[in-house]
Amino acid sequence: MKKLAALVLALMLVLSCAAFAEVDYANLKEFVIDPAEIPQEKLDTTLYLAVSIRGLENPYIATIKDGMDMFAEYLDSIGQKYETQVLDSGGDSAKEVQNMENFAAKADGNAIAYADPNENTIALSLAEAMAESGGYVGTAWNKEDDVSPMDLDNWVIHTSPDNTVGGYNTAKALFEAIGGEGEVFCIEGMLTNAASIGRVAGFNKALEEYPNITVAVDDTANWDTTEALTLVETNLTKYPDVKGIWCANDNMATGALQALDAVGKKGEVKVVGFDANTDIVQAIADGDATATISSNGYLQGGYTLAICYAVWTGLLDVEKIPENYRIFATPSLLITSENVEEYMSAAPVYDFSHIYFCKDDD
Amino acid sequence: MANERGANLTITEEFAEKVKRANFMDRVMRVAPIMVLAVLILVFSCVCGFHVFLAPSNLVAILKQLAIPLCVAMGLTYVIMIGSIDLSINGVVGMTGSLAGVFVANEVNNLNLGLFGIALAILSGVAVGLLIGLVHVYLRAPSFMVSLSFMYVCQGIARLSYHSRILKITDKTMLWASGASFLGIPFITWMALIMFILCLLIQEYTAFGRHVYAVGTNEAIPRAVGVNVNWVKVRVFMLAGLMSGVAGVLGAIRLGIGQVSIGDNQMFPAQAAVVIGGTALAGGKGGVQRTLIGVLIMTILKNGLLMCNVSPYITDGVQGLIILLCVILTCEHGKTVISK
Numbered sequence: 001m002k003k004l005a006a007l008v009l010a011l012m013l014v015l016s017c018a019a020f021a022e023v024d025y026a027n028l029k030e031f032v033i034d035p036a037e038i039p040q041e042k043l044d045t046t047l048y049l050a051v052s053i054r055g056l057e058n059p060y061i062a063t064i065k066d067g068m069d070m071f072a073e074y075l076d077s078i079g080q081k082y083e084t085q086v087l088d089s090g091g092d093s094a095k096e097v098q099n100m101e102n103f104a105a106k107a108d109g110n111a112i113a114y115a116d117p118n119e120n121t122i123a124l125s126l127a128e129a130m131a132e133s134g135g136y137v138g139t140a141w142n143k144e145d146d147v148s149p150m151d152l153d154n155w156v157i158h159t160s161p162d163n164t165v166g167g168y169n170t171a172k173a174l175f176e177a178i179g180g181e182g183e184v185f186c187i188e189g190m191l192t193n194a195a196s197i198g199r200v201a202g203f204n205k206a207l208e209e210y211p212n213i214t215v216a217v218d219d220t221a222n223w224d225t226t227e228a229l230t231l232v233e234t235n236l237t238k239y240p241d242v243k244g245i246w247c248a249n250d251n252m253a254t255g256a257l258q259a260l261d262a263v264g265k266k267g268e269v270k271v272v273g274f275d276a277n278t279d280i281v282q283a284i285a286d287g288d289a290t291a292t293i294s295s296n297g298y299l300q301g302g303y304t305l306a307i308c309y310a311v312w313t314g315l316l317d318v319e320k321i322p323e324n325y326r327i328f329a330t331p332s333l334l335i336t337s338e339n340v341e342e343y344m345s346a347a348p349v350y351d352f353s354h355i356y357f358c359k360d361d362d
Numbered sequence: 363m364a365n366e367r368g369a370n371l372t373i374t375e376e377f378a379e380k381v382k383r384a385n386f387m388d389r390v391m392r393v394a395p396i397m398v399l400a401v402l403i404l405v406f407s408c409v410c411g412f413h414v415f416l417a418p419s420n421l422v423a424i425l426k427q428l429a430i431p432l433c434v435a436m437g438l439t440y441v442i443m444i445g446s447i448d449l450s451i452n453g454v455v456g457m458t459g460s461l462a463g464v465f466v467a468n469e470v471n472n473l474n475l476g477l478f479g480i481a482l483a484i485l486s487g488v489a490v491g492l493l494i495g496l497v498h499v500y501l502r503a504p505s506f507m508v509s510l511s512f513m514y515v516c517q518g519i520a521r522l523s524y525h526s527r528i529l530k531i532t533d534k535t536m537l538w539a540s541g542a543s544f545l546g547i548p549f550i551t552w553m554a555l556i557m558f559i560l561c562l563l564i565q566e567y568t569a570f571g572r573h574v575y576a577v578g579t580n581e582a583i584p585r586a587v588g589v590n591v592n593w594v595k596v597r598v599f600m601l602a603g604l605m606s607g608v609a610g611v612l613g614a615i616r617l618g619i620g621q622v623s624i625g626d627n628q629m630f631p632a633q634a635a636v637v638i639g640g641t642a643l644a645g646g647k648g649g650v651q652r653t654l655i656g657v658l659i660m661t662i663l664k665n666g667l668l669m670c671n672v673s674p675y676i677t678d679g680v681q682g683l684i685i686l687l688c689v690i691l692t693c694e695h696g697k698t699v700i701s702k
Contacts, residue, residue: 057521057622059528191674220674224623229616230427234668237419238410251623254528258618262426262541263419279469279528279619 025320033306033353035078038313043080047312048107048135051301052087052100052115052126058251060275060297064114067301074306074352093118097125104133111135112308114301117142120194127155136311136318138304140330142194149326153318156308157325159300159358161332163195166293167202167248169334170272172209173291174244177270181212182243185235187228187256188220189248196223199248199274216242221252228255236263244270250277250292257288276335276343284340294333298348303330303358310355331360391640395655398638398688402659406666415669418546425547426616428661429554430455430609432654435632435639436561437605439653440598442636444578445645446505448602450494451632453516456625458487458610460520463620466533470524477535483614484607490516491603495596505599520622529620539615550612557608561650564601574598578645635660638688659688 023031051068053061065086075082087103089096096118104111113130115137117123123143130137131154138157139149149155174184186203189196207213216239221228232245236259245260247253253273257280260266267288273280276294283289310316335343350357407415414420434451441448464471465479475482494512498505531537542549565571573594576584585591613624639656641648663684667677 056525062525062527188674217671219668219671224626225617225619225621226613226623226626230664231668233423233426234420234665237417237423238414238669240419254619255617258540258616261618277528279530282530 023316023320025322025325028316028321028325029356029359031310031316031354031356033078033310033313033315033355035353037315038078038080042313043078045081045110047075047080047082047309048085048103048111049075049082049305050085050087050103050111050113051305052089052096052103052113054089054091054096054116054118056086056088059277060250060295061116063297064116064301067298067303068114068305070298070350071302071305071309071352075309080309087113089118091118093122097122097129100126100129100137101132104130104135107133107135109134110312112305112312113137114304114308115139119192120144123147123158124151124155127152130154136308138308140300140304148323150323156311156318156321157304158327159304159330160195161293161295161300162329162360163198164202164205166274166295166332166334167199168206169202170199170274170291170293171203171206171246173334173336174246174270174272175206175210175213177290178213178243180210183214183216183239183241184244184246185217185232185239185242185256186215186219187231187245187247187252188218189223189252191220193223196220196248203246221247221255223249223251225251225255225258228252229259230255232256232259233262236260236265242269244272244290247271247273249273250275250280253277253280253283253289253292257283276333281335281340281344284335284337285344287337291334291336294335294343296330296332296348299350299358300330302350302352303355306352306355307358325356325359329360330358392652394691395639395652395659395688398691399655399659399662402662402666406662406669410666410669415666420665420669422543422546422548424661424665425551427665428657429548429550430612430616430628431631431635431661432554432657433557433605433609433612434628435635435653435657436558436650437602438632439636439639439641439648439650440561440565440574441505441602442641442643443574443645443648444595444598445643446498446595446598447643448494448509448599449506449629450490450509450512450516451606451629452625452627453513453520454487454490454603454606454625455610455613455628456622457490457516457520457523458483458607459613459617459624460523460529460610460620460622461486462536462611462614463529463531464523466531466536468532468620469530470527474533476533479533480536480611483611484604487603487605487607487610488600489603491600491606492596494603495599498599499592499595517622517625520625524620531614531618531620536615537618540618550615553608553612557605558650558654561601561605565649570594570597575646578647580646631660631664632657634685634689638685660685 051064056062072084087099115126117126120142123139124147127137131152136154136156141160143158149158188200217235221231245256250273253271256271260269270290272290273292276292280289280292311318438448462480462483465473465475465482467474494509497503498508539549573589577591577594581591614620635656636653638659639652
């Protein structure tokens with residue numbers, strides 16, 4: 001009887017090894033999680049899931065948490081035990097690292113997390129905090145150029161929607177909407193933040209193609225609605241002929257629209273944002289705003305966890321994942337009056353077993 | 363005998379001299395903030411051009427930007443006059459702003475309580491003030507710790523109240539208020555000015571107003587004559603909560619959205635405005651009329667720096683330095699400052 005059991009076990013081991021061996025690491029895009037391959041022992045272990053973010057009051061960031069919840073539903077469907085947690089840094093870098101340390105320590109290695117580093121500099125610290133207890137983390141948006149997931153096995157992926165392309169696209173949509181000439185305001189996000197820097201680079205790139213556009217104001221409103229309102233309100237009195245306002249995110253676009261509304265110029269002065277907040281999407285549908293970009297927080301949050309999950313279960317060997325599947329761009333979408341209705345009617349539904357669905361095709 | 367008389371005379375003279383000097387300093391202290399304000403206006407007008415900086419549209423913008431800091435700073439003035447401090451401002455303003463959005467007609471829920479909802483939001487601010495006051499006075503906890511804790515509690519309540527869905531306000535009164543103006547002054551500024559007059563009347567013409575000064579100067583004296591000092595303190599914190607509540611509602615009107623970030627960065631400008639205005643951190647001295655000047659300085663400083671297109675990389679630094687300069691110029695020196 002013992003021999004038989006040993007034989008069965010050995011067979012299972014060989015089979016499972018064979019199954020793992022089938023993974024084609026050069027073409028991970030086709031990789032699919034097969035729940036049958038996940039060891040029962042893993043399914044019975046409580047896996048701790050987290051998203052490390054700054055401030056759920058930001059609607060875009062809230063969709064990242066929703067992405068985690070959607071992925072959790074998938075885990076339910078395959079019988080994985082888990083617990084979810086939101087690590088809210090409130091925009092404090094030190095707190096974000098501390099949150100991650102506490103979370104990783106609690107989970108004792110059985111942890112996967114999505115992290116949106118508050119600043120470039122803390123991406124590595126977050127990954128190291130996770131590495132100490134043996135969990136897996138995927139970061140998004142911000143990291144220093146000289147560090148990468150390739151440095152650390154527990155730092156599975158780093159993804160980012162291409163900010164420069166997004167900023168370029170919204171700027172172009174704005175410049176086209178105002179007929180390619182006139183004064184515009186450029187409202188930047190936090191000055192040291194990679195997302196803001198990338199988007200502004202895109203804005204400047206588009207600017208080169210439109211020689212008749214002049215930038216009257218180039219200032220920061222720190223991603224904040226009230227600050228943007230004050231900034232636009234003040235500058236509107238100095239530049240009453242402004243034609244368009246380019247904002248590095250939608251929170252600030254909301255403030256810009258409010259300032260325009262107060263002087264009866266909403267709809268007349270064109271506004272673009274970034275992030276696809278519900279109110280700006282509605283404003284595009286109403287003709288008050290021109291364009292925004294959906295970075296798709298559902299997809300970022302859900303799929304980052306899905307990829308980390310594949311590594312935690314052992315289905316993927318992190319050392320064998322090639323660099324272009326560890327650092328890549330996630331797809332984003334330019335929303336304008338042309339496609340806004342379609343965007344608003346379609347709620348995202350994802351199959352998280354196709355873990356690299358979130359990789360933008362080059 | 364003669365010697366003694368001579369010594370007495372010297373002491374009297376010395377005392378008279380001291381009083382004279384104190385009076386002179388007091389007059390300087392009253393005038394200094396106004397001078398600073400005048401200099402700021404002059405400098406910004408020269409740099410940006412008079413027709414730009416003093417254009418009617420920019421004056422309206424300044425009036426709008428003045429409303430919320432003014433409300434917050436007036437409540438804080440009372441707290442500082444009794445020698446305490448209130449660090450709950452960011453939280454209370456964010457909470458009442460969010461709740462105002464939650465309670466009136468909006469795109470997320472169907473509560474639609476209208477004016478009653480606005481009153482409820484303001485009352486929540488008063489309630490927080492009451493709690494801060496009670497804990498501070500009866501549990502003998504320092505006001506800065508109690509109020510700081512309540513800042514976080516309030517931010518938590520604010521976030522919970524709308525679950526990060528954008529609370530776009532559709533209430534007709536609120537929408538009307540955001541665009542309305544009378545005699546060229548925006549509605550929210552009128553509201554702030556009415557609150558200012560209210561605070562000034564309380565300060566000048568009520569027993570409570572006099573007790574506030576007495577408690578701030580030396581608690582033992584009003585206590586000895588039978589004033590309920592504890593209750594005075596609690597009421598001061600309630601008044602501060604009320605003013606933060608009004609500020610939150612004005613913020614929601616201004617933004618057209620209820621969200622916790624209405625309260626962000628409200629505290630420091632308010633503290634600076636109170637101190638620059640000339641209300642002593644040690645308590646017992648100052649008043650809301652002085653704070654009005656302080657708030658004007660802070661608002662015009664921010665507006666002017668934006669107007670002059672000062673590089674965003676150095677705006678914060680420049681603002682900090684100018685505030686520091688104002689504080690050095692206008693603050694009373696040599697006093698031991700202890701926040702109770």
